[in-house]
Amino acid sequence: MGRPPSSAKDGVKKGPWDAEEDKKLVDFISKHGPGCWISLPKLAGLNRCGKSCRLRWINYLRPDIKRGNFTAEEEQQILRLHAILGNKWSAIAMQLPGRTDNEIKNYWNTHLKKRLIRMGYDPMTHEPRTDLMACLRILAMSNNGLNDLLNHNPLDVNAVKLDYLKQILQSTDAGAPNLVSSISTPLLKGSPLLNSLPQLENQQASFSMGATSNLHLQPLHHPITTALSASPMDLQIDPQATFPPSLDSMPFDGTAAGLSCGFFQGDNLVENISAAWDFESASDFVPSFISDADTPVSNPGDVRSSSSLHCGGGASGRSSPWTEILFDHSIIQ
DNA sequence: AAGCGTCCCAACCGCAGGTTG
DNA sequence: GCAACCTGCGGTTGGGACGCT
Numbered sequence: 001m002g003r004p005p006s007s008a009k010d011g012v013k014k015g016p017w018d019a020e021e022d023k024k025l026v027d028f029i030s031k032h033g034p035g036c037w038i039s040l041p042k043l044a045g046l047n048r049c050g051k052s053c054r055l056r057w058i059n060y061l062r063p064d065i066k067r068g069n070f071t072a073e074e075e076q077q078i079l080r081l082h083a084i085l086g087n088k089w090s091a092i093a094m095q096l097p098g099r100t101d102n103e104i105k106n107y108w109n110t111h112l113k114k115r116l117i118r119m120g121y122d123p124m125t126h127e128p129r130t131d132l133m134a135c136l137r138i139l140a141m142s143n144n145g146l147n148d149l150l151n152h153n154p155l156d157v158n159a160v161k162l163d164y165l166k167q168i169l170q171s172t173d174a175g176a177p178n179l180v181s182s183i184s185t186p187l188l189k190g191s192p193l194l195n196s197l198p199q200l201e202n203q204q205a206s207f208s209m210g211a212t213s214n215l216h217l218q219p220l221h222h223p224i225t226t227a228l229s230a231s232p233m234d235l236q237i238d239p240q241a242t243f244p245p246s247l248d249s250m251p252f253d254g255t256a257a258g259l260s261c262g263f264f265q266g267d268n269l270v271e272n273i274s275a276a277w278d279f280e281s282a283s284d285f286v287p288s289f290i291s292d293a294d295t296p297v298s299n300p301g302d303v304r305s306s307s308s309l310h311c312g313g314g315a316s317g318r319s320s321p322w323t324e325i326l327f328d329h330s331i332i333q
Numbered sequence: 334a335a336g337c338g339t340c341c342c343a344a345c346c347g348c349a350g351g352t353t354g
Numbered sequence: 355g356c357a358a359c360c361t362g363c364g365g366t367t368g369g370g371a372c373g374c375t
Contacts, residue, residue, distance in 0.1 A: 015368090016343070038360065054361080055344065090363060105364070106342050 013047045017056050021046055025053055026061055059102045066098025070107055078104060079112060083126040 017025075028044035034057060037050035046053060059065075070078070074096055081092045089101035089108075096104065116123040 014345075036360080050360085051346095051362095052344075058362095059343070087364065101363075102343075109365095110341055 011047070012049045012052075014052070017048075017060075021048065022056070022061060025057060029057060029061075055102075059100045062100075064098055065100065070099075074099070075112065078108065079126075082108065082112075086124070 024044050024046050025040075028040065032043075034040075034054075037054040040046075040050055040053050041048045044053070048056075077096060078092060081095055085091050087105075089105045093099055093101040093104050113123040116126070120128055122128075
């Protein structure tokens, strides 16, 4: 299909553009406009292929290009759009005036993608990574004490947490979905723990993901989420409950959820885990650093106004719920 | 100061899709 | 319908900048 890339032609300069070439290109386009790129180099007196001229103009010389660092708003917009559009950089760029697809792509690959990975999110799906079990096993290899835990049924426990978290994340402004019915993990189907979840859902007015920040507080004070987030030392199991033995022995202190972060941190695995995810802390269901003092959260213990942090963006039916609040924290910079 | 590794981004490459004759 | 032409897109890369030892 088509023809060989024009850059394959011999005698055409490649590599960085110099000031003289830039001037020739700008002068020509300012007189004639960005017309036929194939014939432009010859007409403009440039020893470049048309493709290279087009790229140079679009990505660098265009007068409406916005230079400089991306703002926090732009970051959030990129994250939201990427959650919807994926790697459709040109489509994302259309929503960010003055930014080019190449610039956004570069920024994504060098900053945002890495942050998501460090946080334990799949940069493509914007959802928590589900390979936690593999991480747990790696950790267990260096910690025989964890082997016993792993040999019980920790995967189910992790799945419960991730499942529930996933449902919360996918809730919309229109109201939280039925979390109980949508939980797929067989482990807790019909369990007293799960049966109590509707109470939590009834609080969705302050728990909906439409108000991302509400997650900071509301789940924390609910008995169910308190139980989910309790450490093995303080978890009180209902005597009527029929949990597998692993549930009350599983370290529900964020270890599991944080592992995917630590997985990328080599020797500092455990430390980074606790830094990234801390279900035992006051920021239940969100990475612990969200409630740190240097975040935009002025009063981390309070339920914040949903309007101030609403995800917005009418098209963002399924955007990443973290994006508004996570990325300005030093731990992921 | 030198060497080394990592980061970042401008530019390149290959491909797909639309247009034209 | 077909092939050549042209544009646009997304993935990848090369090398300069920067930081660390």
